[in-house]
Amino acid sequence: MTNDAMKIPQATAKRLPLYYRFLLNLHSSGKQRVSSAELSEAVKVDSATIRRDFSYFGALGKKGYGYNVNYLLTFFRKTLDQDELTKVALIGVGNLGTAFLNYNFSKNNNTKIEIAFDVDPNKVNTKIGDVAVYHMDDLDKVVVEEGIQVAILTVPSAVAQPITDRLVQANIKGILNFTPARLNVPPSIRIHHIDLAVELQSLIYFLKHYPTDTETTESVE
Amino acid sequence: MTNDAMKIPQATAKRLPLYYRFLLNLHSSGKQRVSSAELSEAVKVDSATIRRDFSYFGALGKKGYGYNVNYLLTFFRKTLDQDELTKVALIGVGNLGTAFLNYNFSKNNNTKIEIAFDVDPNKVNTKIGDVAVYHMDDLDKVVVEEGIQVAILTVPSAVAQPITDRLVQANIKGILNFTPARLNVPPSIRIHHIDLAVELQSLIYFLKHYPTDTETTESVE
C-alpha cells in the first residue's frame, strides 16, 4: 500500500478530483499559471484551504508567482491515478445506471466503467454507451474473473443487501451506493452513500432553518 | 424565519432525513419503541451521536426505555416538513432527471417534484412518472407562477450557468446541482453539489490511500 500520502485529511482528499478537473479546464483554455485566489474563485473553495490542501503534497507553488498549471496537472494526475487503473462495475441499468454509462468518465480521468449488470432481458447482452451489459446471474463469476474492485450500486433497494453480499464474496473493495439501504459489509470494505432523497430533504431543511447571508442582515428584498 | 432550531449542527441536520426514513420503516413493521443502540445498528451512526443529535431538540426519549417510535415520528415530521410544502422543479429530463421523476419521493415525505423542464420536443408536453414536462423556454414564467423554491439541476454542464442565472431571476431559493459546474449565485441562494465523477474518483482515492481496518491490523481474512 502506498504510504506517501497516508495522512492527508479526508476533506482534502475529497477535493482533489475537483481541483484536478478545474486544472484541466484551465489547461485547455491555454492558461500557464494560476494563483490560489483564482482557483478559489473557480472551485468555490477558500484560497487558504486550497493552499493548505496543496501543501500536504509539499511545496507545489512559487511565492509571488502562483502555481504552474502543467506542473500541478502532472502532479495530480500521478497522485490521483496512482499508475494502475481501477476497474469499476455498474450494477443495475435503470435510469440512474444508464446516466452513469452515458457519462463520459474516462474523458477526464482514468476511471472507467468496465461492465454493467442487470436482470432485464432487453438490456442483457447489449451495449450501453460502450459498456457491455451482463446478466445479474453472472455477477459473481464475472466480477472475480475481471478483477473488478469497485461497484456502483444503482439497483432497487429491496435487492441492495443480497447483491452487496455477493459483491463482498466476489472480493470487491469499494461500493458507491445510490440506494437508500444502509448496507452491512465487513469493515475492510469502503462504502460511500449517496442518497438522493436525503440530499433533497436536507437541502430543504437548510433552506427553512438556516437563513443565508442576505436574510440574516437586516435588509430583506 | 423559524428560529427554534437555528443552532443545530449541519452534520446533525443532514442526518435528520435519514433518521426519519428509518423510523418510518420501524413504524410500519409495528415497532413501538426503539433504543439509540438499535437505531444505530440500522442507520450505521454511532449511538452516542444519535442521542446527541436528538438532544438538540430537547429530551425526546425516556431513560431506561428508549424512544417512542410514534412520538419521534410525529416530532420529526413536524420538524422536517415545517408545515408548508416546498415546491421542487426538475430541470433537464435526461437519464438522471428521469431517475428522479420515477423515484417516489412523496411516498415517504412531503417533498414533491411539481414540474419538469426540457428542450426535447419528444418529452415536452408529456408526463413522466406523473410529472408534467414543460419546454425550457417557459422556465422563467412557470417557475414564478408556480412559486417553485427548489430546482434539481440535471442538465448538460455547458448550459448549467445560464439556466442557473434564469432560476435566480425567477426567485429560486435552493439548487441541487448534479452538473460538474461550480455555479455562480448570489449568497442568498443555497446550492448543494453532487458531483458523480468526483464521488467515484474520491472513493477510488480512498481505497488506494486509506487502508481499512483489516488491512492495517495484521490479520487478513
Place this chain on the structure above:
DNA sequence: ATGTATTTGTGAACATAGAAACAAAGTTCA
C-alpha cells in the same frame, strides 16, 4: 539594481464533529 507588488506556505486560533463514559432517571420483575 532597487523598490514595490504578489503570492505562497504555515503557525496559531478558531470551529465543528465524533465518541467515551457515566450519573440520573426510569423500567422490569420477583
Place this chain on the structure above:
DNA sequence: TGAACTTTGTTTCTATGTTCACAAATACAT
C-alpha cells in the same frame, strides 16, 4: 416494594477541518 437492569442526556475529551494573518520568497516594473 425494592433490587437489578436499561438507556438516556450530557460532560468531557479528542479528532478533524477551516480560516486568519503574516514572514519569507519571488516576480516585476522602472
